[in-house]
Structure formats: structure tokens, C-alpha cells
Amino acid sequence: xxxxxxxxxxxxxxxxxxxxxxxxxxxxxxxxxxxxxxxxxxxxxxxxxxxxxxxxxxxxxxxxxxxxxxxxxxxxxxxxxxxxxxxxxxxxxxxxxxxxxxx
Numbered sequence: 001x002x003x004x005x006x007x008x009x010x011x012x013x014x015x016x017x018x019x020x021x022x023x024x025x026x027x028x029x030x031x032x033x034x035x036x037x038x039x040x041x042x043x044x045x046x047x048x049x050x051x052x053x054x055x056x057x058x059x060x061x062x063x064x065x066x067x068x069x070x071x072x073x074x075x076x077x078x079x080x081x082x083x084x085x086x087x088x089x090x091x092x093x094x095x096x097x098x099x100x101x102x103x
Contacts, residue, residue, distance in 0.1 A: 019043050025054070033057045037072065051076055053084075 022036035034056045038049040058069040070088065075081040 019045060019047070021045060021049065022052070022055075031059055051080065 019040040019042070020037060021040065022038060024033070024035045026032060026034035034054065036052050037055050038052040040049055041047045053072050053075060055072045056070070060067045060069065070092075072084060072088070075084070
């Protein structure tokens with residue numbers, strides 16, 4: 001599990017363990033996945049959830065590869081948008097590195 005500092009929308013400052021929940025809205029293998037995403041106020045799933053966004057992943061054939069189109073919306077605050085952009089970019093960079101090392 002990762003840790004983050006000063007996560008927008010979290011009521012407790014400092015280092016926290018991300019506690020996120022949501023539900024699947026659409027599952028269309030192998031083309032599309034849509035789900036809700038919201039941070040909990042504390043590290044407990046029983047705590048209230050913050051602003052909910054919708055994450056959409058679309059997978060498109062691209063020759064021998066697959067193109068992924070990722071969107072997450074709608075954000076009420078620029079700070080939350082920037083934090084999510086950083087977090088997802090770091091995650092996708094790690095995925096890219098892993099896939100490049102795969103046999």
C-alpha cells in the first residue's frame with residue numbers, strides 16, 4: 001500500500017495511507033471499464049467519503065499493442081486535479097517501466 005502527504009480532500013493532514021473506494025459502473029471486456037473513485041476522510045473505510053469522480057479506461061487495439069485512454073472527472077478543486085494527475089502519472093510511468101522489462 002502506498003502513502004501520501006497532504007492528500008486533497010482528506011481531513012487529516014500529514015502522512016496517510018490512501019483509503020479509496022468506489023463501484024464499477026460499466027464493465028465491457030476487453031474495451032472499457034468505468035468506476036467511481038473517492039478518498040475516505042481517514043484511513044478507515046467506514047469514514048465518510050470525499051468528492052467522488054468517475055474514472056474511465058478505454059482499451060483500443062494499436063497493431064501488436066493496446067492503447068489505453070484514461071480520463072477522470074469532474075474535479076471541484078484545481079488542487080485535487082493536480083494531485084490526481086501527479087499520482088496517476090507516477091503509476092502509469094511505473095507500469096510502463098514494468099512492461100518494458102517484461103519478456
